[in-house]
Amino acid sequence: HLQQTGPRPIILVGMMGAGKTTIGRQLARELKREFMDLDHELEARSGVRVSTIFEFEGEQGFRKRESAVLDICSRQTGIVLATGGGAILSEANRQIIKDRGIVVYLCATVDELYRRVARDRNRPLLQTADPRARIQELLQAREPLYEEVADVRFETGSAPVHHAVRHLLSLL
Numbered sequence: 001h002l003q004q005t006g007p008r009p010i011i012l013v014g015m016m017g018a019g020k021t022t023i024g025r026q027l028a029r030e031l032k033r034e035f036m037d038l039d040h041e042l043e044a045r046s047g048v049r050v051s052t053i054f055e056f057e058g059e060q061g062f063r064k065r066e067s068a069v070l071d072i073c074s075r076q077t078g079i080v081l082a083t084g085g086g087a088i089l090s091e092a093n094r095q096i097i098k099d100r101g102i103v104v105y106l107c108a109t110v111d112e113l114y115r116r117v118a119r120d121r122n123r124p125l126l127q128t129a130d131p132r133a134r135i136q137e138l139l140q141a142r143e144p145l146y147e148e149v150a151d152v153r154f155e156t157g158s159a160p161v162h163h164a165v166r167h168l169l170s171l172l
């Protein structure tokens with residue numbers, strides 16, 4: 001079959017609130033690349049919000065759609081692609097991410113993650129009595145999976161986004 005040529009996509013992985021979308025967008029601008037966000041693509045293609053998909057199809061239904069969109073988007077060369085926090089849960093997805101991308105794991109502390117997502121209603125996994133504990137749980141379970149796919153690990157703290165992007169660029 002035809003092989004696409006061009007620079008591998010830079011794929012950002014990490015927890016909700018790690019800064020994948022914010023940093024990804026600026027990184028793309030600096031590199032003069034197109035930016036794509038997996039959740040956003042999924043919403044655009046299905047015409048409904050992530051929270052609605054969870055409501056009607058459950059997490060399993062969402063994961064199926066997410067895998068399909070990942071497979072499509074990750075074939076595009078020369079882009080920066082932000083994935084959803086759970087995109088690394090499936091083995092098949094991890095393989096795709098490793099094979100096709102230059103992978104950056106954006107990490108942050110539980111407190112920092114919580115601070116950034118505390119009021120977001122479009123994150124169904126955090127609609128619980130204790131979202132901070134939930135974040136801690138998810139991070140614990142997922143950390144090894146993020147590490148497994150990552151070429152570069154990058155800590156996002158309280159530094160301004162443009163500093164983070166500058167620093168990250170020097171690592172790529």
Ligand code: S3P
Binds near residue numbers: 020050083085086123
């Ligand atoms: C999820 C993260 C979300 C979104 C969905 C599930 C997760 O994306 O895909 O709510 O399992 O961590 P962000 O990481 O962009 O918030």
